[in-house]
Each structure stands twice: as C-alpha cells, then as structure tokens.
Amino acid sequence: MMVRKFFKAKIHLWVVCLIGLLVISITLVGVFFGKSKMFDVFEESNETQVVTAMKKQKEVAVLGLSVTDIYDKSQATTFFGLDVPFSEKTSYLKGTFDAKLGFDGKQVKIKQSKVDDNKYTIIIPSFVVVGISNPKFEVVDSKGEMLSFVTENIDTHDLANKAMSDKTLKKYIKMNKEWLEEQSQTYYEGLLRKIDSNIKLEFKFE
Structure with missing residues (x-):
C-alpha cells in the first residue's frame, strides 16, 4: 500500500530520484574521462574573457620619452638650376617634446594553442x-x-613640423625597440594574468 502511494504522489518523488541518480552518474563519468561539460564551459568562458580584454584596448602607450634634439636645415639660392656659390644659409633648431610610443591595440592578434587550451600567442603590430x-x-x-x-630665410616652422613627422620619429622607435617589446610583454602579462594566473603567453612582433 505504501509503495502505491509513493508512485502516486503528486510530486512524483521516484522521478526526482531517478533524475538525480542520472545526473550524478553522468558527472562522475565525465570527471573520470576528463571530458565533463562543466570543464568545457569554464574553458570557453576563460577564452572569451581573454579575447574581450584584448579587444577593449585601442591605442596602447607602453613607453614615454622626453626628447631633446637639434635639427638643421641648409639652403642656397639657385640660378638656372645651379647653386649660386657661397650663398648657402643654415639654421639650427633645438626641439624638445614628450612622445608616447606604443601600438594600435585593435591590430593585436591572439591565437589559442591547438595542443594547450591555456596557452596563447599574442602578435603585436609595428610600433x-x-x-x-x-x-x-x-x-x-x-x-x-x-x-x-x-638666400631666403629658412622656414623654421616647416623644420619643426618635419622634426615631428612620422618619418623622423621612426628613429626613436628603432632606438628603443627592445625596451618597447619588453614593456609590451609586461603590459599584456599583467592584463591577462588578472583573468587567469596560470595562463601561458608567447609573444611575436611584426
């Protein structure tokens, strides 16, 4: 009589027990074989967080410089395409400015290892x-x-503009390339290890 009441109960306790046993069994099998879905979800979430953190970055400045340099320009008067002898004039311009060197965060690429889900390769674009x-x-x-x-006076404003042109400023990037690479690694290691302290990172520079 008690058995019949148990199976006729409105909340169907036997169904709940059966489902509970089924869930426990699936979980134990998954843990045993290392393929439990709960672990897959964690890995996917972690990867998404890494990618999101990377995408949030725009222009990333990793090195600041205080620049002091001397720039010079010479010009002479020409006559029918030939320089007039002893007509050369030269000006020397002292320039000081603060420059921030870095990279475009939107161009950074992230690749997850095919053999290790916790390893990423970070490809950083040109500085x-x-x-x-x-x-x-x-x-x-x-x-x-x-x-x-x-000879006309030298246009020092034009000289100053050229001193801050991309072509001229590239020399400062070249002079500090090793430091820029080191600072870039430190930047992303600090950023991504806040998400996963065990993450493995490899860096490549274009």
Missing part, C-alpha cells in the same frame, strides 16, 4: 608614436656664407 605633447622649438644658431644674404 608607432601614439602621442606627442609639450613641443617647444627655438633657433639656437644660424650661419651663412659670404653671399648668403641673397
């Missing part, structure tokens, strides 16, 4: 100047040859 501030330029010296009075 660029991401910002310049506090520029100051002044003429510190000028000189001219005997007939330089026939």
Whole structure:
C-alpha cells in the first residue's frame, strides 16, 4: 500500500530520484574521462574573457620619452638650376617634446594553442608614436656664407613640423625597440594574468 502511494504522489518523488541518480552518474563519468561539460564551459568562458580584454584596448602607450634634439636645415639660392656659390644659409633648431610610443591595440592578434587550451600567442603590430605633447622649438644658431644674404630665410616652422613627422620619429622607435617589446610583454602579462594566473603567453612582433 505504501509503495502505491509513493508512485502516486503528486510530486512524483521516484522521478526526482531517478533524475538525480542520472545526473550524478553522468558527472562522475565525465570527471573520470576528463571530458565533463562543466570543464568545457569554464574553458570557453576563460577564452572569451581573454579575447574581450584584448579587444577593449585601442591605442596602447607602453613607453614615454622626453626628447631633446637639434635639427638643421641648409639652403642656397639657385640660378638656372645651379647653386649660386657661397650663398648657402643654415639654421639650427633645438626641439624638445614628450612622445608616447606604443601600438594600435585593435591590430593585436591572439591565437589559442591547438595542443594547450591555456596557452596563447599574442602578435603585436609595428610600433608607432601614439602621442606627442609639450613641443617647444627655438633657433639656437644660424650661419651663412659670404653671399648668403641673397638666400631666403629658412622656414623654421616647416623644420619643426618635419622634426615631428612620422618619418623622423621612426628613429626613436628603432632606438628603443627592445625596451618597447619588453614593456609590451609586461603590459599584456599583467592584463591577462588578472583573468587567469596560470595562463601561458608567447609573444611575436611584426
């Protein structure tokens, strides 16, 4: 009589027990073979967090420089395409400014290892100047040859603009490349290890 009441109960306790046993069995089998779905979900979530953290970055500055340099420009008067002898004029411009070097975070690529789900390769694009501030330029010296009075004065504003052009600033990137690479690694290691302290990272630079 008690058995019949048990199977006729409104909440169907026997169904609940059967489902509970089934869930426990599946979980134990998954853990035994290392393929439990609960572990797959964690890995997918972790990968998503890593990718999201990478995508949030825009222009990333990893190195700041205070630059002081001397720039010079010479010009002479020409006559029918030939330089007039002794007409050369030269100006020396002292320039100081602060520059931030880094890379475009949107161009960073992330690749997950095919053999180790917890290992990632971070591919960082070419370094660029991401910002310049506090520029100051002044003429510190000028000189001219005997007939330089026939030559126009040098446009120091144009010289200052060229001093801060991408072409000129590339030399500072080249001079500090090793430091930039080191700082970039430190930056992403600190960022991504907040998500997973056991993450393995490999870096490549374009």
